[in-house]
Amino acid sequence: MSEEKITLSRRVLGRLKIWGTHFFLSLVGSLGYVCLCFPLNFTRVLGKENVPRQSRNVLFVSNHLTMYDSVLIAVCAYYPAVFIRPSLPPYNFAAEENFFSTWYVRFLFRLLRTVPVKRGRRDPILMRRYISFLEHNNILIFYQGGRSNDLKKIKSGAAFVIAEAPEAPVVIPVYHQGMERIFRRGGPGTRGLLRWVPLSFFRRPVIFFGEPLDFSDLRRIPDKRERVETINERIVARIEKMKKGIEEEDSSRRKG
Secondary structure: OOHHHHHHHHHHHHHHHHHHHHHHHHHHHHHHHHHHOOOOOOOEEEOHHHOOOOOOOEEEEEOOOOOOHHHHHHHHHHOOHHHOOOOOOOEEEEEHHHHOOOHHHHHHHHHOOEEEEOOOOOOHHHHHHHHHHHOOOOEEEEOOOOOOOOOOOOOOHHHHHHHHOOOOOEEEEEEEEOHHHOOOOOOOOOOOHHHHOOOOOOOOOEEEEOOOEOOOOHHHOOOHHHHHHHHHHHHHHHHHHHHHHHHHHHHHHHHO
8 A cells, every 4th residue: 555545544544543543432421421421310510610621731630439420520621612622521541441342432432532541550651651642732630649548548559740741831729529329339340230320310429620739849759659649739728628518618608
């Protein structure tokens, strides 16, 4: 095959991938809205005004409860804007055994801006991939490294990106609760169609997009380990504060 035909084929495939991504993001965004927001459930969204409307260099740092959390975050942050700006939703780095077991599932989730990673491995190359993706896209990192109810549990992926990225990212802390009442937690042990359908309806999960975190002072710390550790501490402190704010608001609402 001539070089011209190869180049043309690559351009056509690239264009098809763009349109496929647009189609599937719009479709899954609509299904996510139906399942999570209206009419099947009624997610309460706080702080949406804090979400930047830019298609690169936004880092969402969130707690992690179920395998559907990335859908919740993307839908609540960018739906229905995804219809005209499919570049907005963040890339999500998910464990291979969750979403990449067969070729057609791999194909679908790659279109949905999901990137496979090895679970439980210390992977310096992955840290660099985070930064590489962030230079041209938005990304989502679950700071706990896996599903957990312990907000103090933290891995260093998000902190490494914040500490090492050439351009300081816009860091949006995200706290959510209640997803585990709608969907199964998921994971390698969850099989069959039940992993894809809601467990219950008419729930009211909460998602809170916090104000952007400023790490400019911590990025200047000369020692890398200290820099990463102090960034981690600031992330955890903000997420816990957001949780406490929601609990206090709910408590005063019940009393009122």
